[in-house]
Structure formats: structure tokens, C-alpha cells
Amino acid sequence: MSSENPPVTGDSGPELAALVAGGTVDVLDFPKPGIVFKDLMPFFGDGPAFRRVVDGVVAHYGPDSFDVVAGVEARGFVLAAAIAYATGLGVVPVRKAGKLPRPAFSASYALEYGEATLEVHEGAFTPGQRVLVVDDVLATGGTAAATIDLVEQAGGVVAGFTVLMELGFLDGRERLGGHKVHALLTV
């Protein structure tokens, strides 16, 4: 276990971007021919890098700027849980269809390599609760747009949207209706 956790200060953007880039492996033709899959598992597996980036996200938003964290299944859960723990807030999992046990809102969407449906429990948020939405990758924006829709259907207010990596050439942020995107690294 590492106890090193230097404070995130000043203009740490390039440092955090380098940590994400350094922990990413490009995998050609996964999960379909023509897709360059950005595999962030090495980044998640690097304790000091992961911790530094989580602290960087928390510092970016500052104190008291959101009330709860929503993470998108599955890779978004990893980041969301860490941010929730670091801030002492709760985490709301936004799940793939059919996984939630109680009545849920759902939204279907297309993503870079397929189609999916996401769900969130009715009553997952208190009315007006400020929600930080987090995921690992923003590609076409289908997943993010569906998640924002679900947060709003469930009564939350999107306070921010953070991703580790944005695939800028896919213009995903154009689909997010003016919501601000905080991407640690844009490729």
C-alpha cells in the first residue's frame, strides 16, 4: 500500500493527462473490426496514478459542488466509487438493462460499437440533488447522453460530467446539450 498522496495543486492538467495516457493500451479491432479500443485497465491497476487522478477530479470541482456521484456500468463504477469515497458522498450505479431489482427509468442508445439500454432506480436521487456523472471514456456520447437523461428523469441535476478520456474525433460532447465535459485526456 502506498501512503504517498501529494496534494493536487495549480495547473495539474498535463500531469493528470500523462497519467491517463501512460496507463492506456490501444487494442486494435476490439470488440469489432475497425475499432481502436482504449484499454484503461493498466491505469486502474496503477495505485498511485489512480489515486492522483481521483484527487485531481475532486480538486477540479472543489468543495460542495455535488451531492452524489453517478457511475456508468461497468468501467465508470470504478472511478465513481473512488470519487464517492474520497468525498464522503454516496454513489448511484447506472446499470445496463435488467440488473436493477426495483422500478427503474430506462434509456436506450447507440455507442461506438453497438447498442445498449441503461437504467437507474426511480427515487435514486432526491429532487434537485446535484449529481456528478462519471465514466471512463466519452466516445460518440450515446452513453453519456442517456445517463444525463436518466439522472434528470430520476429528479437529479447534473452538476458535472467527468471522463478519464475523450475521443475528440467522435464529437461526443456535441450530444450533451451544453453540459460541461471535464475530460482528463482528449485524444
Ligand SMILES: O=P(O)(O)OC[C@H]1O[C@H](OP(=O)(O)OP(=O)(O)O)[C@H](O)[C@@H]1O
Ligand atoms: O460514448 P459512447 O460511444 O457511448 O461510448 C462510451 C461508453 O463505452 C464504454 O462502455 P461499454 O458500453 O463498452 O461498457 P463497459 O464499461 O461495461 O465495458 C465506456 O465505458 C463508455 O461507457
Ligand SMILES: Nc1ncnc2[nH]cnc12
Ligand atoms: N474506442 C473505445 N475504447 C474504449 N472504450 C470505448 N467506449 C466507446 N468507444 C471506446
